[in-house]
Amino acid sequence: MPDLPQYSLFIAGQWRAGSQGQTLQSVSPATGEAWARFDCASPDDVSDAVSAAQAALDAPAWRDMSQTARGKLLYRLADLVAEKAEHLGRIETTDSGKLAAETRAQTGYVADYYRYYAGLADKIEGAVLPIDKPDMHVFTQRLPIGVVAAIVPWNAQMFLAATKLAPALAAGCAVVLKASEIAPAPMLEFARLIEQAGFPPGVVSVLTGDAENCAIPLTCHPGVDRIAFTGGPDAARHVVRNSAENFAVTTLELGGKSPILVFEDADLDAAANGLIAGNFGASGQSCVAGTRGLVQRPVYDALVAAIIDKCRNLVVGDPHDPATHLGPLCTMAQVEKIETTLAKAVSQGARIAFGGSRAGGDSAHYFQPTLVLADGPGVETLTVEMFGPVMTLIPFDTEEEAIQLANDSDFGLGSGVFTQNVARAHRVSRRIRSGITWVNTYRAISPMAPFGGFNQSGYGREAGQEAILDYTRTKTTWIDTSEDPMANPFVMR
Template sequence: MGNLPHFQLFIDGEWTEGSDSQVMTSENPATGQGWATFACASAGDVDRAIAAARRVLDDPEWRDMTQTARGKLLYRLADLVAENAARLGELETTDSGKLLAETSAQTGYVADYYRYFAGLADKVEGTVLPIDKPDMHVFTTREPIGVVAAIVPWNAQMFLTATKLGPALAAGCSVVLKASEIAPAPMLEFARLIEQAGFPPGVVSVITGDAENCAIPLTRHPDIDRIAFTGGPETARHVVRNSAENFAVTSLELGGKSPILVFDDSDLDGAANGLIAGNFGASGQSCVAGTRGLVHRTILEPLIERIEQKASAIRLGDPLHSGTHVGPLCTAAQVRKIEATLATARGQGAVIRFGGAPADRPGNYMTPTLVQCTSPETETLKVEMFGPVMSLLAFDTEEEAIALANSTPYGLGSGIFTQNLARAHRVSKRIRAGICWVNTYRAISPIAPFGGFNQSGYGREAGVEAILDYTRTKTTWISTAQEPMANPFVMR
């Protein structure tokens, strides 16, 4: 173990071990073997990071930095992210099992998120109000909301960090970023870029650790003003309960069981590719995975044939190899959960058209799987599995398709495949989800808001609105009257 790479915490501009000296080992999902160790934060480390974040808000170096200057720091960070995309991608792949082709490309694109928010930094404006009192000059300003607790999961962590850190720093906040203890290496390495970019010590601290010693003390701390959380609904419930201790403004980007509706006028090759992207892309480890495929009955069988044909060419293997399409799952527990869910679905009458079992090789590999369902109550249509499992269910009418699409407590992503423009507008308007892709799937941009409805959370990340969510509005009243204030017992 002593020969493994080791990652430290980054707190108040210093690299440090956890105060209780706890160290965890991270396993490579492709081999099942430990490949690195990392320090874990204790409650005392959380306190130290938050104290630094609170202190720096009153430090003239950060407090009085112009909005334009903050933007320049973010531009510098963006350049460093782009320059180090290959290195960060390799770390993320080794730590989480996600494909190198995706992690390195996504990290490179994440640089554009920081550039987007860098450009918005000096576009946050107040307003002079046309007040109804002629002897008053009244205006609003937007001020940083304060100390932000940003909590990201192990999947798509560079992207999910950018959607929180970018607007928070552009707004002038300070941030304690908690990486998932499952695969934190790329985030702890990313902290080096924050340091190199020149942000003052304490503006950003990067920590990781378990719930009891790290996440709970962070989210319930009285000096936290804003919580930005991405993760599962059950953990989110704990976060919301913890936020009752500090009344922190909270946004939640949670899981999903996103529907993909395929109508009978669809281009079948395009629809098949969309379903494969939505289910087997990222090895199915995506919060917007389109795991509820709803297909018009008249085209179900020919669509399945196309999916089977395309899936036969999928290469499952080492995520560091450029030719691999599907890599391992991040944890062995995910594989076991998928096996159990598929067993339940079989008992409900579902048919496994291909796949359905772990791959016969070392590591946490699950073969790409297609489940043909006979009922909307089939377990694979209800449970978020976070693996390469596609479930298809037939529908007969547009109304039925919409009802099936909305028959879920989630509401993050959705997809529609149709050549009918009127139908695309009509159906997308009625689907209860924060994102709707038409004749495509899993597209992102820093310009486009990202977030869900219902148990997929609330709040939006990316887009112009995001930076405003890290500010508070202050209203300033200035009397321009020549006479002093009159009767103190009458409200103006």
């Protein structure tokens, strides 16, 4: 395979092959053909990356760098990300099948996450405490938490890496970034920008590989102080168990079955677009996909008709083609899971109003935008996260019923509310148990807005000002200013 691009591991500022010689091919979902290969990390490689991170934390180049200087490095990284957005987007589209229009735009916007935290780098402050002992001067400092294991999936990796790396680096941590073994090329390309930006060796290492040889050794490693994980609930349970080995502080951003509520007074065209954005954007491969559409009965039929009319104009095809709306799914396992789940839902009484099958042949990763209609909540498509372009609509009668249906889930990441009644928007959004609620829009992000979920959608928040504090530990310093210190050593001061 001499013509395939080769990606190595980035450890301690150097590119190197995996120590066990294991490699994997990366297959383009659009063509089904291998287009690149990459080295896989071994437990020894993981240990080397963590050791390099620990060494970087102790080395003057990073340890003694001022907070302002750290911010300037992040500004430089942001500029490089923006400059390389088209290149990184093209690599991500080839590797994962996501639309080129979105990967380019999202990568360009990701630069703002690095700029946001660059500006916060020298705003991390301690405090002088008004202590109740007049002969003591007591103050706090926010110090870097240490070595961070950042684990990201393939579906929005530039964004999800930024929500972890940007605050961690601004806080002065060192990071070992583990990319998914499915479509890892963008993260390995991104590592080149870390190098170009001028971060000291070991401050960021980028690995990829399987669970046994890479993810488990990383999350169990005694040198890891914090784990920032995005992925599925099953993998997260393993991460939490692994963190018992090192007591690492852990945050989890997991999946969802987000509800989108459409009330009878809603702008139906906006609601239809919101449901399409929430379900067919990124071909449904999004943790905030609004796959549970709850529609007030008086407008149910009209909204179904509007969605079907829009679906007829959606183009499924080459993700590099600007005319395409839905590209391929990243893996064949997703296609097969969708087919199994749809069959189960139909057997439970649901009906498929649009789509429902593969597009492009039995071996293709493409799936039609699919609309499922059900009379109530007891169908498989309302509980299983399929990670594909499938939405299910069910009717409701009252506001209270809508809220109950919205909260009838083990997940709680995103939600949407479409109504022109401002009081209702506030009332309903407050009662939905989700970390994010969009009103009269859907699937919007910002570096200033915290991102995270409730219930089995995880815990902790990414983005926003408070996220940077999660990468610090508070240190309290006491200074005795009296002239007769420790007068009685047997009595606590």
